[in-house]
Amino acid sequence: MSKKLWIIVSAVLVFGMLFAACAPAAPAAEEAAPAEAAAPAEQAAAPTEAPAEAAAPAEEAALPKIGATIYKFDDNFMSFVRRAIETGMEGKAELILNDSQNDQAKQNEQVDTMISKGVQALAINLVNPQGASAIIAKAKEAGLPVVFFNKEPSAEDMASYDKCWYVGTRSAESGEMQGQIIVDSWKANPAWDKNGDGVMQYVLLKGEPGHPDAEARTKYAVETVVNAGIQVEELELQTGMWDSVKGKELMDAWLAKHGDAIEYVIANNDAMALGAIASLQAEGYFTGDKFMPVVGVDAIPDALVQIKAGTLVGSVLNDAANQGKATVDLALNVAMGKDPLDGTNWTLDEVKAVRVPYLGITLDNITVAEESYK
Ligand code: BGC
Ligand code: CA
DSSP states (O other), X not given: OOHHHHHHHHHHHHHHHHHOSSOOOOOOOXXXXXXXXXXXXXXXXXXXXXXXXXOOHHHHTTSOEEEEEESOSOOHXXXXXXXXXXXXXXXXXXXXXXXXXXXXXXXXXXXXXXXXXXXXXEEEOOSSXXXXXHHHHHHHHHTXXXXXXXXXXXXXXXXXXXTEEEEEOOHHXXXXXXXXXXXHHHHHOGGGSTTOSSEXXXXXXXXXXXXXXXXXXXXXXXXXXXXXXXXXXXXXXXXXXXXXXXXXXXXXXXXXXXGGGOOEEEESSHHHHHHHHHHHHHTTTTBTTBOOOEEOSBOOHHHHHHHHHTSOOBEEEOOHHHHHHHHHHXXXXXXXXXXXXXXXXXXXXXXXXXXXXXXXXXXXXXXXXXXHTO
């Protein structure tokens, strides 16, 4: 109930008590339902521009206006970051949130529109990591601060503007942690070397080429395995563009070609790992003793279900909740002209980036990931 309404209701009650012997009881105040967070699993196309729930008109004027983009709403992991941003901005900012639909030109137009609507800060999940310079140029011209998140701009772009920051992770860390899960599981299961040649024959589902996370995970996962003294042979490596359907299609083709000669499926993210698992299940894997190890990154809820079912060896927690929170914290601060870290515990590195830590997840510590995605 708004303050105004409350005053009116109170006044009515007082007058009622003063002037009537038996004033009727005031109707129970109807609690305003909290704005529903978008269901993360929901992949339906949302309107390109969904302004956050309008606050009461009197308060609205005081809230900073923040313009945000998500590279595409139809990305499993980003739907969780998006939810964290929407929740974090509730009641604190007037949020303009755009689905860039995987189109950098569209995102650039969305930035123009948001600037013309008078936003005080931008929070940008780039479509193309190389797209930062064009957006920085627009922000510079308008004198606006920018917080990039999830897709890291080059160090050069970051250095080109003192009012831009980045919220993400240290990409290499996820590769190293995924690699460690592979090492531990391979050593614990000698039977996984199905042809007994002492070499791990693997296939790798890569994320978007040129995406710092995809490049680093691909490099460091394999490097960690090799550094642990395990010989490897790459049977296939292709991009599944972070996508479940593409992951399944690639795995279908690879299974048809190599079958059980594949001894490990390494996926740059869980969405593609889930696609691979679906492909394997269709070929009768995970029943009886037909098995093939699969590993992912993100530790999204659907993947945790698979870890519990024994169809996914492990994943690496990509902390969507905290990445969303850090994005909100920094964007709110800079929108109000404050220091980006004001009132927070985040720290910035040499390229003005907040790095949220990853965590390797297997059945042993699965509750940590479950809590994080609650
Ligand atoms: C996540 C992927 C996601 C990508 C989007 C990565 O950090 O692991 O699941 O598709 O970000 O940019
Ligand atoms: Ca082998």
